[in-house]
Amino acid sequence: MSAEHAAPAAAPRTAPEPDGAPTGVWSTGVSRGGDGALSVAGVDLRELARTHGTPAYVVDEADLRRRARAFATAFDAAFAESEGMAGADVYYAGKAFLSLAVARWVHEEGLRIDTSTAGELAVALRAGVPGEAIGLHGNNKSDDEIRTALAHGVGRIVVDSLAEVGRVAALAREAGVRAPVMVRVTTGVHAGGHHFIATAHEDQKFGLSLASGAARKAVDEILAHDELELVGLHSHIGSQIVDLAGFAVAARAILGLRAQVAAETGHLAPEVDLGGGYGIRYTGADDVPPAPEQIARTLADAVRDVCTELGTPVPRISVEPGRSIAGPAGLTLYRVGTVKEVALDGGGTRTYVSVDGGMSDNIRTALYEAEYTATLADRRSDAATVTARVVGKHCESGDIVVRDVALPADVRAGDLLAVPATGAYGRSMASNYNLVPRPPVLALGDGEVRVLVRRETVDDLLALDLG
Numbered sequence: 040m041s042a043e044h045a046a047p048a049a050a051p052r053t054a055p056e057p058d059g060a061p062t063g064v065w066s067t068g069v070s071r072g073g074d075g076a077l078s079v080a081g082v083d084l085r086e087l088a089r090t091h092g093t094p095a096y097v098v099d100e101a102d103l104r105r106r107a108r109a110f111a112t113a114f115d116a117a118f119a120e121s122e123g124m125a126g127a128d129v130y131y132a133g134k135a136f137l138s139l140a141v142a143r144w145v146h147e148e149g150l151r152i153d154t155s156t157a158g159e160l161a162v163a164l165r166a167g168v169p170g171e172a173i174g175l176h177g178n179n180k181s182d183d184e185i186r187t188a189l190a191h192g193v194g195r196i197v198v199d200s201l202a203e204v205g206r207v208a209a210l211a212r213e214a215g216v217r218a219p220v221m222v223r224v225t226t227g228v229h230a231g232g233h234h235f236i237a238t239a240h241e242d243q244k245f246g247l248s249l250a251s252g253a254a255r256k257a258v259d260e261i262l263a264h265d266e267l268e269l270v271g272l273h274s275h276i277g278s279q280i281v282d283l284a285g286f287a288v289a290a291r292a293i294l295g296l297r298a299q300v301a302a303e304t305g306h307l308a309p310e311v312d313l314g315g316g317y318g319i320r321y322t323g324a325d326d327v328p329p330a331p332e333q334i335a336r337t338l339a340d341a342v343r344d345v346c347t348e349l350g351t352p353v354p355r356i357s358v359e360p361g362r363s364i365a366g367p368a369g370l371t372l373y374r375v376g377t378v379k380e381v382a383l384d385g386g387g388t389r390t391y392v393s394v395d396g397g398m399s400d401n402i403r404t405a406l407y408e409a410e411y412t413a414t415l416a417d418r419r420s421d422a423a424t425v426t427a428r429v430v431g432k433h434c435e436s437g438d439i440v441v442r443d444v445a446l447p448a449d450v451r452a453g454d455l456l457a458v459p460a461t462g463a464y465g466r467s468m469a470s471n472y473n474l475v476p477r478p479p480v481l482a483l484g485d486g487e488v489r490v491l492v493r494r495e496t497v498d499d500l501l502a503l504d505l506g
């Protein structure tokens with residue numbers, strides 16, 4: 040839920056070959072066979088395209104589970120009581136991609152789930168995740184969303200405005216429960232990629248500002264309501280972050296507020312949530328992001344140091360990774376259609392490679408100038424490379440999937456293209472622009488294909504249209 044920062048345009052490069060490394064752009068189950076075709080977890084993508092069609096989102100189940108488990112294990116270790124800490128919980132940010140199976144997988148791997156709408160909440164609950172292991176976010180929660188959360192005993196409602204304090208209290212009274220709430224604090228730290236900026240003032244829709252005193256006011260109002268239990272303070276500083284320094288600055292700010300509240304009111308918030316936003320690799324030319332172990336250790340050191348300085352006991356910590364769990368585990372498989380060579384003003388040509396999806400299944404390139412890469416998935420080619428742009432089938436010149444990639448000059452209609460790192464914010468941000476049905480989500484594991492979300496059909500679209 041925050042703007043991402045565009046990386047500077049790089050010279051077109053060929054996608055790196057899959058090598059099974061967890062720090063690569065491909066999920067660990069991707070490999071290229073002797074005949075040149077890609078497979079995921081033992082499933083040949085040519086066969087997958089034949090039986091399930093294209094475009095399709097492909098999820099490497101073992102890879103996604105491994106990433107979820109790595110976060111749980113790393114945070115359990117770094118925040119263990121034996122380390123002088125008070126434990127940690129990892130919430131998977133469901134907005135990255137949520138389906139019943141994914142909710143079950145991450146819960147089985149030891150994670151809780153963050154939701155921000157009735158829809159995400161319903162999926163997590165239907166998957167069997169207990170209410171107390173679910174959080175509810177949102178800057179404009181409806182009464183129904185808050186009621187549903189209270190009825191299912193969600194572990195925390197993250198209050199995002201002063202008006203919401205009274206609303207949650209009234210709905211808790213109506214339900215006859217005490218609502219566990221956190222306050223979303225904007226600390227002035229904003230991060231993405233390599234940079235973070237720390238300013239006092241906040242000009243954004245999320246949260247309650249520390250500098251203006253709004254966060255403190257929310258805390259005081261919550262403490263004055265018997266129907267509310269202040270379980271913690273929350274900070275989320277951005278997305279696609281590879282430099283962890285911003286988290287330490289935000290942790291210092293929020294732990295400072297916690298200490299101040301404790302000194303002045305006697306209430307020591309038991310928990311602090313440091314948000315999500317850990318970066319992933321998209322092209323292979325981008326930096327290797329920190330591993331969960333390094334993230335957990337860096338955050339634990341920052342929390343320990345600041346609490347020692349402040350003379351307050353360490354809180355339980357929670358974090359909310361989304362992209363770093365689902366993103367690298369997914370790829371999108373497209374079929375190439377029209378290939379067109381276009382002369383450029385400064386000389387040279389660009390090859391426009393049109394695929395059978397586009398901005399309806401991946402809006403991030405158009406929305407954030409996000410960088411991706413692509414490779415032939417059905418064969419190997421020894422042809423020289425051309426500067427290619429992978430575009431979709433929509434009526435919009437900004438309908439670009441991959442802005443610049445070197446593809447073999449013999450790329451042609453009928454080829455399969457795979458775009459890695461689309462497991463997060465692909466299907467979850469998909470639209471029906473041009474009345475294009477949304478692609479299925481196919482889970483691959485141990486040579487088996489499981490349809491997690493089926494392909495939409497034109498009949499599905501027509502069923503909504505009552506004429």
Ligand SMILES: *Cc1c(COP(=O)(O)O)cnc(C)c1O
Pocket residue numbers: 040041132134135176275277278279314315316317359360361362363463
């Ligand atoms: C989006 C979001 C996340 C997850 O961000 P990722 O970049 O996917 O890790 C976590 N917490 C909050 C509050 C968010 O808005």
